[in-house]
Every structure is written in structure tokens, then in C-alpha cells.
Amino acid sequence: MSERSNKSVADLPPPGAEAEAHSARLRELIVAEIAAAGGAISFARFMELALYAPGLGYYSAGARKFGAAGDFITAPELSPLFARCVARQCAQVLHGLGQGDVLEVGAGSGVLAADLLAALAELGSLPEQYFILELSADLRERQQRLLRERVPEWSSRVVWLNRLPAAPFRGVVLANELLDALPVHLFTIAEMGPRELLVGETGGTLQWRLAPLTDARLQTRIDAIHQELSEEQLPAGYTSEINLAAEAWLRSMADVLQAGAILLIDYGFPRREYYHPQRAGGTLMCHYRHRAHGDPLIMLGLQDITAHLDFTALAEAALEVDLTVAGYTTQGAFLLATGITEQLAATAAAQQLQRAQEVKKLTLPHEMGELFKVMALTRGVDEPLLGFAWRDLRTKL
Secondary structure, X not given: OHHHHHOOHHHOOOOOHHHHHHHHHHHHHHXXXXXXXXXXXXXXXXXXXXXXXXXXXXXOOOOOOEOOOOOEOOHHHHOHHHHHHHHHHHHHHHHHHOOOEEEEEOOOOOHHHHHHHHHHHHOOOOOOOEEEEOOOHHHXXXXXXXXXXXXXXXXXXXXXXXXXXXXXEEEEEEEEOOHHHOOOEEEXXXXXXXXXXXXXXXXXXXXXXXXXXXXXXXXXXXXHHHHHHOOOOOOOOOEEEEOHHHHHHHHHHHHHEEEEEEEEEEEEEOHHHHOOOOOOOOOOEEEEOOEEEOOOOOOOOOOEEEOOEEHHHHHHHHHHOOOEEEEEEEHHHHHHHOOHHHHHHOOOHHHHHHHHHHHHHHHOHHHHHOOEEEEEEEXXXXXXXXXXXXXXXXXXX
């Protein structure tokens, strides 16, 4: 783990005194939990605390996270054309259902919700209600303020939730860059077989610990990885992630989805590519002030921690709960299929150059176009989905 821990850390800008104090409080909480657990906790539990501990975790505290002033920029903040394309896919599903609702899980700054509502209104496909499931009180307040400013005529349709809808849901569920921030387990290949990387503490310093796997499901998943790779073997020292939380999230969504589509937009790979022997350091990455590095044990509560998605695992989990894998493609192909070039052509002349640069960033293979993937999981939707007409990669899962 030393290579992961030292990558680009020296280049990070130092946090201010207030941020340092905040980080120290979160460290105390984590150290206390480690002590109560007997000296170590799973990385999944550490990541859960680092990101979501009430009032202290990265997504629970008040620091600005999205946009140029934050730590990263997501596709909706990059260009309003992204939301206009997603709106066309949502409109197709809602029309096929005879209307319904939209549920956005983890709405970030609220930009996607605002632009999506405006675009759906233009398409004559406004949802009956636009639900936002947001657990962060700070983000919820920012979303409410932005929606009131940007789309006051439609903001009355927006309902914020603390948990999934109780009633059977009909419509579209959106998860844009959500699942990559769910807690992951870390494993490594040792001479004695797979071992889990836990987080321990010595003298106030967080450290890695090797231990037997803490969850039997991890061994099952590692066995599936070896089976997928067939003759290729993971080398000793190979380290990567397993996201059991994403699959649990998907099962919970399936429980409430009566009819409609779950649209997942995130970075990741099919299993064979994700766990390729040459990707020996895994995909775990931290983001702080638009700088990426590989050490999650520093800057507690001040940095985002993410891991790519194993889309094969998500497809398998979907099939287990009777969802249909209706499409899987790259973000670039999805946006082209849903009309991003037509949206660009219709842009006012004064904005053409800026929008063209945004489209390149969203669609080109060496930018966001190939790394980000789009997966649609459906129930009660028979019509082929618009966003996967150009390039459907389901055979690669």
C-alpha cells in the first residue's frame, strides 16, 4: 500500500486551521471506533465514517465540494447539455409509462435537477414529482436554494426525502456519480491467499493492517474474479476493491421500483477489465481541490474517496432481483445517441465555442467519454432505450 499512500500527496495544498481542526475531530471519532473494535476496522467502515459521519464526514459537513471552487466537477456542472440529453432518455421512459416520477439519489449541487426539470418541461414530459433523496443537510439546503433561483416555476414539484419512497415507485431513478462514493472493501493477494486491508491505529497515526477476510461474500467475489480471468492469475501484492454496498443499494432500489428505469452514470469497467492483473493497484482515488491522489488515510473529512464500479457485479445483482439490464454503454455514446450534437447545433452563436469545448470534454475517449459508463436497469419497460442505440456494450459485461 505504500505506492498508493505516497502518490502525489506532496503536491496537495495545505488545509487551513479550521479545516485541520475539523479533520482532527473526525480522526478522534475514527480512532475511538478502531479502539472499540479491538484495534482495526474494515476499510469499508473507515470510508463510511470518512465520507458520511454525521456533521464530520466529507459529504455531511459544509465545505464546498462541487464545481470550480470545490474538489471536482461533475458532468452536470460542466455543461447544461448533459442534462438535456439525460432528459430525452427520461422523457422516453416516462412517456412509455404514461407519466410518472423522477427520483434523483444524491443530487450534489442540484444543477442536474434544475437543468433536467427545465429540459423535461420543454419536452412536455415534466414528472408528477421530482424526488431528491439527500442525507446531507448542507447539500439539501444548497439544492433548495439553487432550484428556487433557477427553476422557480417547477420547484414546487421537488420533494426531498430522507429515505426511499415507501409506495411503489413508477418512473426514473437517477444515480449520477453516486455509487463510486459508497464504501468499498479492500483486498490484497498474499502468499497465503486473499487478505483484507483493514485500518488500524498506532500512536494516533492511521495505518494499514492485513487480516483474514471479514465478510464471506468477499471470498465469493474473489473466486468469481479468478473464474472470469480464467488462466490469468492475480499476482502477489495485487490490491483492489469490492463494492458490496453498491449491490445492496441496487437491491433496495429494486424493492421499491414497480415500473421504470434505474439510470446509473459513473466511471468503471466490466469485471474482466476492472480486475485485470496489470491493474495491480486498484482504482481507489481521493480528490482534494481538483487534485487526485491515492492516500485515503489523510485529510479526513476534507477529501472525497472514490472507487470505480464493477459493472458486471451490478448487472448480476440486477438480474438476481428481476431487473432487466436494458443497456450498457459509454457516456460518449449515450450522449451522442440522445442528441448532444443536435443540442450543440441549436445553441446560440455566442455560446457555440464554449459549448463545443464542453461536448468534447463529455464525449471524447481521452476525456470523460470512455471512462464514464451508463447502465440502464428496467422493470416493465419493453421499448428499446434511446441512449443505447448507437453503441450497446452489454456483451462485454
